[in-house]
Amino acid sequence: MKGKLTLSVEGELMQKAKDAQINISALTEDAIRRKLGEKIVQANETITCYFCYAPGEKETAEDVRESERKAKESNIPHTFIPTEYAEKTKLTWLCPEEKWICNKCLLVKIKSVSIAQS
Numbered sequence: 325m326k327g328k329l330t331l332s333v334e335g336e337l338m339q340k341a342k343d344a345q346i347n348i349s350a351l352t353e354d355a356i357r358r359k360l361g362e363k364i365v366q367a368n369e370t371i372t373c374y375f376c377y378a379p380g381e382k383e384t385a386e387d388v389r390e391s392e393r394k395a396k397e398s399n400i401p402h403t404f405i406p407t408e409y410a411e412k413t414k415l416t417w418l419c420p421e422e423k424w425i426c427n428k429c430l431l432v433k434i435k436s437v438s439i440a441q442s
């Protein structure tokens with residue numbers, strides 16, 4: 325769902341943007357996503373895991389909620405890693421590495437970190 329936002333932009337610059345028919349709403353969304361570290365994926369763009377080269381789709385917030393739900397239902401609290409229940413072909417944008425990683429490789433990374441810390 326889209327929300328309304330009031331922006332203050334320098335007058336001359338705003339006129340230039342209008343003249344150039346720049347979609348300020350889309351540009352603002354892109355800028356916010358970049359700031360939050362989200363990678364912008366073009367429709368039909370194929371993305372591949374940086375680590376194992378497996379092609380896949382970007383993992384959505386809904387996918388993450390679904391894996392969290394499955395993890396909770398598993399009744400194994402000591403292995404609560406939602407990624408364990410995520411679709412292995414879905415990819416996440418890694419920050420600050422700025423690389424795509426599939427859930428299979430992400431799980432290996434998470435497990436190696438938790439072993440190192442224990």
Ligand SMILES: [Zn+2]
Nearest residue numbers: 373376426429
């Ligand atoms: Zn991978």
